[in-house]
Amino acid sequence: MARCDELAACSEEAERINRPFASPAMKAAQELVGRWILQAGMNASRDNIGNVRGRYEAAAPGSPTLLMGSHLDTVRGAGRYDGMLGVLVAIASVQALHDVGHRLPFGIEVVAFADEEGMRFGSTYLGSRALAGTFSPADLNLVDAHGVSLAQAIIAFDGDPSRVAEDRWSGGDLLGYIETHIEQGPVLEARRLPVGVVTAIAGQNRYALTLKGEAGHAGTVPMNGRRDALAAAAEIVLAVEAEALARPGLVGTVGKLDVFPGATNVIPGQVDMSLDVRHSEDAARIETCAHILERAQDVGAQRNVTVTVRPLSENAAVPCSPRLSELLSRAVEDAGLEVLHLPSGAGHDGVAIASITEIGMLFVRCRGGVSHSPAESVTVDDVAIAIDVLDHFIERLAAA
Ligand code: HGY
Ligand code: MN
Ligand code: MN
Numbered sequence: 001m002a003r004c005d006e007l008a009a010c011s012e013e014a015e016r017i018n019r020p021f022a023s024p025a026m027k028a029a030q031e032l033v034g035r036w037i038l039q040a041g042m043n044a045s046r047d048n049i050g051n052v053r054g055r056y057e058a059a060a061p062g063s064p065t066l067l068m069g070s071h072l073d074t075v076r077g078a079g080r081y082d083g084m085l086g087v088l089v090a091i092a093s094v095q096a097l098h099d100v101g102h103r104l105p106f107g108i109e110v111v112a113f114a115d116e117e118g119m120r121f122g123s124t125y126l127g128s129r130a131l132a133g134t135f136s137p138a139d140l141n142l143v144d145a146h147g148v149s150l151a152q153a154i155i156a157f158d159g160d161p162s163r164v165a166e167d168r169w170s171g172g173d174l175l176g177y178i179e180t181h182i183e184q185g186p187v188l189e190a191r192r193l194p195v196g197v198v199t200a201i202a203g204q205n206r207y208a209l210t211l212k213g214e215a216g217h218a219g220t221v222p223m224n225g226r227r228d229a230l231a232a233a234a235e236i237v238l239a240v241e242a243e244a245l246a247r248p249g250l251v252g253t254v255g256k257l258d259v260f261p262g263a264t265n266v267i268p269g270q271v272d273m274s275l276d277v278r279h280s281e282d283a284a285r286i287e288t289c290a291h292i293l294e295r296a297q298d299v300g301a302q303r304n305v306t307v308t309v310r311p312l313s314e315n316a317a318v319p320c321s322p323r324l325s326e327l328l329s330r331a332v333e334d335a336g337l338e339v340l341h342l343p344s345g346a347g348h349d350g351v352a353i354a355s356i357t358e359i360g361m362l363f364v365r366c367r368g369g370v371s372h373s374p375a376e377s378v379t380v381d382d383v384a385i386a387i388d389v390l391d392h393f394i395e396r397l398a399a400a
Pocket of ligand 2 (some may be wrong): 314372
């Protein structure tokens with residue numbers, strides 16, 4: 001828990017946690033994590049995309065590997081457990097083995113992923129896609145808000161963009177990937193359970209919409225002649241909400257909205273807005289995205305405002321491995337707890353890692369289900385239980 005507090009101080013801003021991909025704050029966080037990885041008896045390395053990796057060797061060479069970890073980047077105004085907790089719990093699991101000199105019939109590779117949230121370049125899972133070998137070189141041309149390309153950011157972070165393909169897993173057979181993560185939802189708290197086993201990760205689409213109308217004088221342009229980009233955006237935001245409410249299990253969010261020129265006495269000529277749509281069933285998500293984008297175009301046509309849509313990312317829903325979930329469920333019982341299975345509305349690096357091995361996730365209760373906020377909070381007892389469950393999981397996996 002103290003380590004979560006130390007990592008929280010690694011931020012680009014003094015008054016809130018903000019740790020983007022390949023930032024100085026990320027460098028500071030990686031130095032701490034690298035030190036803790038070494039203390040846990042692992043060797044530490046960093047790959048080109050900027051994942052920090054720790055390796056705890058098996059009893060015998062040539063053994064398979066269990067991947068464990070989570071992401072080290074954060075959203076803006078983040079809490080101190082989203083991602084970080086999973087990295088630190090994985091390190092704590094290896095520390096417990098190292099402290100008693102216990103070697104397993106498999107190696108453990110702890111990974112602190114470089115970019116799950118996609119805050120800086122808009123695309124998600126850059127670090128885990130590099131490890132999975134599914135990183136798209138075209139992404140190297142993505143630019144951040146300052147016009148810095150992903151390739152330039154990797155170079156500035158001591159990586160080689162031309163060698164990201166070498167970050168793909170090449171360490172032999174994999175037994176699976178296990179990620180511990182705060183639930184970021186209210187279910188465990190409502191059921192008074194400290195941990196839960198994740199069944200699947202919802203699919204999600206992310207878009208950037210640009211609305212272009214006509215800026216004008218707020219005092220002189222008659223209302224009925226306006227091409228107000230913000231009024232159009234407002235109608236689209238409410239259409240997103242209506243479409244999501246109409247479809248059980250679907251969530252639709254406009255989280256970012258920038259108004260230009262952004263002056264009190266000027267009719268907004270342009271709005272840039274985000275769109276995030278998710279559902280555990282892909283057909284429902286895809287159909288609702290189509291509806292929402294259609295309604296956005298209708299609004300634009302009625303208001304004589306152009307609506308340009310740029311898809312940023314699309315990830316299908318990913319089921320967790322029955323085999324790993326079964327072992328996690330038994331491990332929860334070993335810890336003396338009732339087993340609850342629940343889906344994840346949030347995305348996680350397991351979405352990318354699922355393309356190279358089976359994935360399992362353990363959720364930890366968080367107060368009020370709050371996340372992506374400084375109010376994010378977990379208890380020491382629940383974290384201790386999560387580590388205990390992982391220890392039982394590792395024992396079961398070793399005996400399997
Ligand atoms: O947005 C998400 O689902 C995750 O926090 N990246
Ligand atoms: Mn997050
Ligand atoms: Mn996360």
